[in-house]
Amino acid sequence: MGRVGVVLCPCELEGVPLFNPEVLVEGLKRRGDVLPFIHYPPVCSELGMEAIRAFLEKSELDRAIVTCSKPELFGPTFKKALRQWGLNPSLSEVLGIRPAPERGGLQEATGDVLILIERKIDEIRERVPSKSQGVPFTKRVMVIGGGITGITASIDLGNAGYEVLLVDRLPSIGGRMLQLSETFPTLDCAQCTLTPKTVETGQHSQIRLITYAEIESVSGEVGNFLVKIRRKAAYVDWAKCTGCGLCQEKCPSKVHSEFERGIGPGKAIYTLSPQAVPNKPVINRELCRYFTRGKCRVCEKVCPVGAIDYEQEDTFIEERVGAIIVATGFDLYPKEEIGEYGYGDVPDVIDGLAFERLLSASGPTAGEIRRPSDGRIPKEMVFIQCVASRDPERYMPYCSRACCMYTAKHARLYKHKVHDGRAYIFYMDIRSMGKGYEEFIQQGVEEEGILYLRGRVSRLFRDNDHVVVWGVDTLTGKKVDIAADMVVLATAMIPSHGIRELAEKLHIKTDEYGFLTEAQWKLYPVETGVEGVYLAGCAQGPKDIADTVAQGDAAASKVQALFAQH
Amino acid sequence: MKIEVSRRKVHNEFAQKVEEISGQNLFACYQCGNCTAGCPVSFAMDLGPHQVIRFCLLGLEEEVLKSNTFWMCASCLQCTSRCPKGLDIARIMEAIRLVILRKKERLDRLEVAELSEEFLERVPQIALISGFRKFSS
Amino acid sequence: MEYLYFPGCTLYTKAKNLDEAGRECAKVLGFELKELSNWTCCGAAFPLAKDNIMALAPPARILARAKEEGGTLTTLCSVCFNVIKRTNRLIRGDEERREKINTFIEMDYQGDVQVLHYLEILKRDVGFDSLKAAVKRDLQGLKVAPFYGCMLLRPFEEMEFDDKEAPTIFEEFLEGITCEPVDFPYKIECCGAFQSVGAPEVAMECAYAILNSALKNGAEAVTTTCPLCQFNIDSMQREIRERYNDFPGIPIIYFTQLLGLALGLPIEKLDFNRNDVDPRPLMKEKGLL
Ligand SMILES: Cc1cc2nc3c(=O)[nH]c(=O)nc-3n(C[C@H](O)[C@H](O)[C@H](O)COP(=O)(O)OP(=O)(O)OC[C@H]3O[C@@H](n4cnc5c(N)ncnc54)[C@H](O)[C@@H]3O)c2cc1C
Ligand code: SF4
Ligand code: SF4
Numbered sequence A: 001m002g003r004v005g006v007v008l009c010p011c012e013l014e015g016v017p018l019f020n021p022e023v024l025v026e027g028l029k030r031r032g033d034v035l036p037f038i039h040y041p042p043v044c045s046e047l048g049m050e051a052i053r054a055f056l057e058k059s060e061l062d063r064a065i066v067t068c069s070k071p072e073l074f075g076p077t078f079k080k081a082l083r084q085w086g087l088n089p090s091l092s093e094v095l096g097i098r099p100a101p102e103r104g105g106l107q108e109a110t111g112d113v114l115i116l117i118e119r120k121i122d123e124i125r126e127r128v129p130s131k132s133q134g135v136p137f138t139k140r141v142m143v144i145g146g147g148i149t150g151i152t153a154s155i156d157l158g159n160a161g162y163e164v165l166l167v168d169r170l171p172s173i174g175g176r177m178l179q180l181s182e183t184f185p186t187l188d189c190a191q192c193t194l195t196p197k198t199v200e201t202g203q204h205s206q207i208r209l210i211t212y213a214e215i216e217s218v219s220g221e222v223g224n225f226l227v228k229i230r231r232k233a234a235y236v237d238w239a240k241c242t243g244c245g246l247c248q249e250k251c252p253s254k255v256h257s258e259f260e261r262g263i264g265p266g267k268a269i270y271t272l273s274p275q276a277v278p279n280k281p282v283i284n285r286e287l288c289r290y291f292t293r294g295k296c297r298v299c300e301k302v303c304p305v306g307a308i309d310y311e312q313e314d315t316f317i318e319e320r321v322g323a324i325i326v327a328t329g330f331d332l333y334p335k336e337e338i339g340e341y342g343y344g345d346v347p348d349v350i351d352g353l354a355f356e357r358l359l360s361a362s363g364p365t366a367g368e369i370r371r372p373s374d375g376r377i378p379k380e381m382v383f384i385q386c387v388a389s390r391d392p393e394r395y396m397p398y399c400s401r402a403c404c405m406y407t408a409k410h411a412r413l414y415k416h417k418v419h420d421g422r423a424y425i426f427y428m429d430i431r432s433m434g435k436g437y438e439e440f441i442q443q444g445v446e447e448e449g450i451l452y453l454r455g456r457v458s459r460l461f462r463d464n465d466h467v468v469v470w471g472v473d474t475l476t477g478k479k480v481d482i483a484a485d486m487v488v489l490a491t492a493m494i495p496s497h498g499i500r501e502l503a504e505k506l507h508i509k510t511d512e513y514g515f516l517t518e519a520q521w522k523l524y525p526v527e528t529g530v531e532g533v534y535l536a537g538c539a540q541g542p543k544d545i546a547d548t549v550a551q552g553d554a555a556a557s558k559v560q561a562l563f564a565q566h
Numbered sequence B: 001m002k003i004e005v006s007r008r009k010v011h012n013e014f015a016q017k018v019e020e021i022s023g024q025n026l027f028a029c030y031q032c033g034n035c036t037a038g039c040p041v042s043f044a045m046d047l048g049p050h051q052v053i054r055f056c057l058l059g060l061e062e063e064v065l066k067s068n069t070f071w072m073c074a075s076c077l078q079c080t081s082r083c084p085k086g087l088d089i090a091r092i093m094e095a096i097r098l099v100i101l102r103k104k105e106r107l108d109r110l111e112v113a114e115l116s117e118e119f120l121e122r123v124p125q126i127a128l129i130s131g132f133r134k135f136s137s
Numbered sequence C: 001m002e003y004l005y006f007p008g009c010t011l012y013t014k015a016k017n018l019d020e021a022g023r024e025c026a027k028v029l030g031f032e033l034k035e036l037s038n039w040t041c042c043g044a045a046f047p048l049a050k051d052n053i054m055a056l057a058p059p060a061r062i063l064a065r066a067k068e069e070g071g072t073l074t075t076l077c078s079v080c081f082n083v084i085k086r087t088n089r090l091i092r093g094d095e096e097r098r099e100k101i102n103t104f105i106e107m108d109y110q111g112d113v114q115v116l117h118y119l120e121i122l123k124r125d126v127g128f129d130s131l132k133a134a135v136k137r138d139l140q141g142l143k144v145a146p147f148y149g150c151m152l153l154r155p156f157e158e159m160e161f162d163d164k165e166a167p168t169i170f171e172e173f174l175e176g177i178t179c180e181p182v183d184f185p186y187k188i189e190c191c192g193a194f195q196s197v198g199a200p201e202v203a204m205e206c207a208y209a210i211l212n213s214a215l216k217n218g219a220e221a222v223t224t225t226c227p228l229c230q231f232n233i234d235s236m237q238r239e240i241r242e243r244y245n246d247f248p249g250i251p252i253i254y255f256t257q258l259l260g261l262a263l264g265l266p267i268e269k270l271d272f273n274r275n276d277v278d279p280r281p282l283m284k285e286k287g288l289l
């Protein structure tokens, strides 16, 4: 076995040297199996990079370590460079070096760094070259999450000529946007903007949809990931099903529908929308009469092509891909956990997505604003912003970024439908930074007479016919009580459930809330710590559609750049 | 209608005293008004608890001390239990009471002589003891 | 089962009806309340100023004595419960102040006595099912609104008593004694507390809002655990009626009185004549007397 090259970057962290270069080089030289190399200026400079290349080439090394004080910033660059210079990725590594705060002197620090490097040398010497060196680089990509982000990235990559596997755990793609009515700031219909995209995705010759499926395991590395996918049993043979919808129509069960956010019923056999892509139903075992009570099988009887199959089981498929984009989106903070707003027990207090369903022509009320408790049209309409956001003490400390805008949209759409109603918005600040956003807010205020009340709502509760709202208007300094007909909570956006488990399988990091952590916030916003794995959309943090699409495009272009190098 | 904002005024000695006695950081307040929104006696206050916090931070000692807010506060902790920033507003109210009650000249809010015999007959010890603990030095 | 019992000042005088019924019921339910020896007033308000160590001395002394007498400490009054439990927690968690307090009271107490409210004993140690089995006088059809007030619940992290926005222990208790609990939004609001001496008109408005909410939700009576709440929503009904002449009035009954009633104690032991709004007409109407 040849020697291990150790490239030492002498750079200082905030003016503090991390080690004594001479001592370190001497220490490393004592081992016969190491070739240390140090270069001024720091190796991340252009000159430095060229010097490393020359060094590696000259010394004919096949194993190497590059030390770096900011691995999250330069790690990806070095890794890519090492590979380009012909080193096997499994035999080279970028080693982060941090000052140990508890140790004082440079001497101790140098000792620590030496130990760290030596450990890594021993480890790398043990490694067997991964097979991937011989295996060709797979120019196929997997996109996990088929919301607007994942769809955008998939279409980009498909158009670029790469094969795309789009995985979603729901039966069809579209994500949250499928639930929306109209979208800010243009107020165009969400379905009308989204459907062409979902259809394009579904029909794209380069894109394969793997829906109702979840990631089981991931192994390998950039260029050669092996992903095992679990296809959940749909109890419908999708190969036979023509998507006629007869089963849904005749299914006698009326059950809670996650998609309708509890304000409208669903069926045990369902698709997410009449325009679903793919337009194939699944049976929810927990709610189906046959599965729970052993009797029914109506869908089986009515299905003209005999597609219903109660015996179906989960299946597993394995796919090899060269890169992965994670775009798993968001959930809303459950209102059932917010005690001061009634723990979700007040029927006329709903969350933003439920209100989107009320506004939607395809929703349970066909777009009429009728409150859940008694179907009456609410005239005193209260919206509350920053619910469970910006509340470090009890809920989420961060700002959810899209709710100022969608609440304004809600109030405006409400006014478009209920002319004699009054819309009140409790807010802390109005955050309208996008293009055309501030104008959108002001139009609502001036032309539609939406009343913004600056302050939080401390408590609300049901009082016969009304929802009593205890708020405040800090601009007058006064406490405000409103006997509302209905209340919409703009609850915090949180990462979609199961994100931590998925991140673990991919060896990528999440922050304390579960949002995926980018390699570096400013310069590597869609990269992760793992080469070949990218992230985009609300999986990374709350954002609106425009930002989400930009990130989907960015992730796709990163993959294209990666593939172009091979 | 006009106030002075300067290094001399903002977070002045008075504000710092309130912070010290209460153990709360006045800068942390969002001014979201949640405290005022849920306060059961805010109807009787001339400044909402959130305004009092703001006035303290701005160093407006005189305005704060002449308001009735902290005297009206019943230490019910409704505000404290829902403040998004974890501020213990009830402690801030107590601190302001103490700024007055600890002055050399006795500035008690409540004197036994003010209470009628009939009332003293009726009222339980617990109300008197806690009342005098809050309203006198 | 034996518990050290701290009655507190008010229960010896104005709130005898809370105290005596509580003691009698314990006997019936088979647990003993052993009165703490040599107790003093708890101070009736947990000091909110960081530098007020003095006011922690009385509750600390009560706790230290309970430690010496070796038992779990229980109270009936919510205010005493609040002051003692918060002090206990502070002593346990704050070394610096613990030392100061110990020097001051000349005892060595570490904060390790368990403090329970009587309701918690009923729930934890007696069990609401056993309670139901012990009921002698069926209270079915009696609609009672449980008023928690502040002191049992807040601060939530320190009291660790029940859910801060939607507590249920009181309702469970009422079901245990066969009453019909009436949920009402003001059950966790403030009765006005010591404002009944500082600003009586303010406390009166607080009480008025609470009682209205209970009435609106169909309550025939309201129950409390606290002599301060009791005073504000019972006795203050005189002032309420003066101000709002259409206010119908509603009896306010200590939870121990209701418990005694259910357990079949003789009516004299329940001391209803101490309640300002006489609950007996309601009892008669319900066929309970
Ligand atoms: C009430 C409301 C109104 C809004 N209105 C607007 C608006 O008017 N204009 C605007 O610009 N923005 C709006 N937004 C924001 C917008 O919804 C989001 O920006 C956008 O939907 C995010 O898209 P996404 O693809 O990142 O995530 P999502 O739409 O959440 O899609 C994620 C997809 O990933 C799938 N998935 C999740 N986890 C897994 C997993 N482990 N395995 C496989 N698949 C998985 C999900 O099933 C889903 O299909 C609104 C948001 C809310 C809450
Ligand atoms: S078997 Fe289940 S899914 Fe099919 S019709 Fe009956 S309830 Fe619906
Ligand atoms: S976007 Fe607006 S409503 Fe949403 S958390 Fe931020 S400030 Fe609050």
Ligand code: SF4
Binding pocket: B028, B029, B030, B031, B032, B033, B034, B035, B036, B049, B050, B053, B082, B083, B084, B085, B086, B087, B089
């Ligand atoms: S609730 Fe807290 S953050 Fe909001 S105004 Fe009151 S003290 Fe400030």
Ligand code: SF4
Binding pocket: B035, B038, B039, B040, B041, B042, B049, B072, B073, B074, B075, B076, B077, B078, B079, B080, B089, B090, B093
């Ligand atoms: S503690 Fe005081 S300020 Fe806070 S809600 Fe209660 S009465 Fe109002």
